[in-house]
Amino acid sequence: MKAIQLRIGERVLGNGLCALAVQNPGVETMAAGISLRLSQVDETASEVGLAHLVGNCLDEGSKKRDDLAMAKATEALGAGFDGHSNGGSIHGPAGHAAKILALLREFVMAPAFPAGNLKRVKSEVLSAILEENDDARSVARRRFYAEIYGDHPLARPQFGSAEAVASHGPAKLRRFHQRWYRPAHGYLVMVGPDPVKKSLDLLEKRFASIKKSGQDRVSHADPALPAKRREVHIQMKREQVHVFLGHLGVRRDHPDFYALLVMDHILGTGPGFTSRISKRLRDDEGLCYAVNAEIAGSAGVHPGTFCAYIGTSPEHRKKAIAGFLEEMRRMQDSLPSAQELADVQEYLTGSFVLHLERNLSLANYAISTKRFGLGFDYLLRYSDIIRSVTRQDVQRVAQSHLYPGRVLVVSAGPAGKPGAR
């Protein structure tokens, strides 16, 4: 396949904000965003759910105009804004790029957090919490993370609890915003058809005046692995039972990351039903519609998890768990075949380009290269990195990072008795 030369660049603004730009030739749209290194890990005990709430309130009106006026201004350009726990992103027709960037700044950097709007958003968040409580898959997932992370802030649900959300007022949101929405904490990115320099100029013009100051981060000790296997079942009256099985994983900067990525695709993730677990549990045994297992996908600034998931009928629960554990052990006990390794390497190296079509994907790529210190030439080096992984590497990382004897199994749904449905 032809090599892809990505046009990408950066400029550190006077206030320390790192601006990134990528040219996506041929499209008529643009996307931009501010991505902060901010998550529930940065919340104190009295701030649980605040990062998410602040992100959700960014489009509730600014210091200059109310929410409806901002919505009308955005929609009139054909643009759309989304607030996240770690900033916000905007997209729209490239012809309006300058106006859309001005809106991004107003949304993300000048929110007013009006009390009336906050009350409404809180009721929406409470609805989202109730929706999660009703959904067996979400219930199992939430409990899985709570058990894996223990006292670490990642154990908390991203939305926070109903009680915590109810306790947050406008002043608290303003303080939190003032503390974290600062240049030192994140990246500014823009992707569109314009040349990189032009985009960087636009970003600088619009964002150079943001104030510098910010907050120091609190560090947290990593959670420990449990000593032995443990199971939790949450009874819910549903058709399917949802099973999460796994343990603590690794950080993105772990030297074994790429070997684990390859292992994942042999073991439990990837396209179609090519991995061992999806081939066995879905394609051969017909136990489920949805199944997967991986460790690299959740690796980030903080340690992720090894997590295997299946949604299945209650009578298949035990068989599915046994299947997960057997496949984990097989990964540790024997080398993958040369063909398995070659197939996965072909997929990972060949499919990379498919993720470079959308503006938002390119924006995420640019941010990842900075956040994880990968360098802008990562695209060119990626193929060699993946191809350097050997069969021995895959077995070694399976032995070092998979713990079938110490997994946590959380399930939610009907009990696993035959005919329970």
Add this chain to the structure above:
Amino acid sequence: MKLPKVEVVELKNGFRAFLLERHNLPIVATVLWYQVGARDELSGETGLSHFLEHMMFKGSSRYAKGEIDLLTSKMGGSNNAFTDCDATAYYFTLAADRWETALEIEADRMQGCLLDAEEFAAEKQVVLEELAMGADDPWRRLFEAIETLSYQVHPYHHPVIGWKQDLERLSVAGMRSYYERCYGPNRAFLVAAGDFDRKAASKRIKDLFGALQPVEERSPVLAEPETRDERRLLLKDPGSLTRICMACRTCKMGERDDFVLDLISTLLGSGRSSRLHDRLVTRENLASSVTVWNEVRFDPGLFWVAAELVGDAEAQQVEEIIREELLGLVRRGPSAAELRRARMQILANYLHESETVLDSALRIARFEGLAQGGHKLLRKAIGIYEGVSASEIKAVAKRFFAEGSWNIVWSIPEESVKQGRA
């Protein structure tokens, strides 16, 4: 915005291909669209189209079970498929130097699917699990209930995944007969978009698909009779949230009303300033979300409104407000600024859909599959939206949103039904 021209290749056996060259990145997307969906199933065989879609990955003349996925993966590509009430579509995204493999796979499995009995039995379990997964999804149950109410005679009455009792009874012989009856070059077309040479692609398509044998043309189905009776249903949900879904029958894809209804759905439900969002979510704080969409089909489709209520909001009040805003559009058409915003949002959606070759190919396929001369219509679409006036919007809303046009399903927490609060 000007959509690029699509080249059409037509074969003697009825097969057609629509080719859109685009050279931004060295990738190509293909969509093989069959005019075969839940609409084509007979009573007692519901779910066959969707189940057959699964079986198309389980072995064909040249490709063993799992080989299509493996081959796609080894080539660094992606593939998938979907089935809806009108169509089944199979799609690939591959690097430009190997994209023709997708053509080889599609030509082979169009009439060479093995439908092995053992694989059929195993995959039936997967489909039954998919059905169970859907049964736990409150929105899916709500949408299926609306379709069942909205179509009493037309096959759109049946869920695409099928009724459980039908699925359990389906046999491999029945599926083979359906496959041989429906899968052929005259009931399918291909869309390719991306970095290829049109002449070479056209030749390869003729070589691969030219010898395939045509099958029966699509049969007409019973038209849904007009009705002025509102139908209502109450679903009991094991969860704790109340949801409403309303739908009225509308028009076919590609008719002028279809474009007007797109604008109406945008005015009512797209973006925070839209009328229903502003009223129900922002101002009255009765719903956490409201969604409005115009779903056109091969035969007359549905216009949908769905909302999820917050905490203690009164169901009746929400329904009344939705009705007020629907009728409000008839009485008080859109202002010039509202109409400009709606048009701009639709245009922006078209631009965003053009970011990827797969979305571009799927859009052409959707237009061509559901409307006569759809690929030509697609080029005119933006102009049509520009030409729709406020008075036309009022007239179309008046025609479709009349009293008695709506079917309504409420999904209420089981607990509140027990307590008599429904």
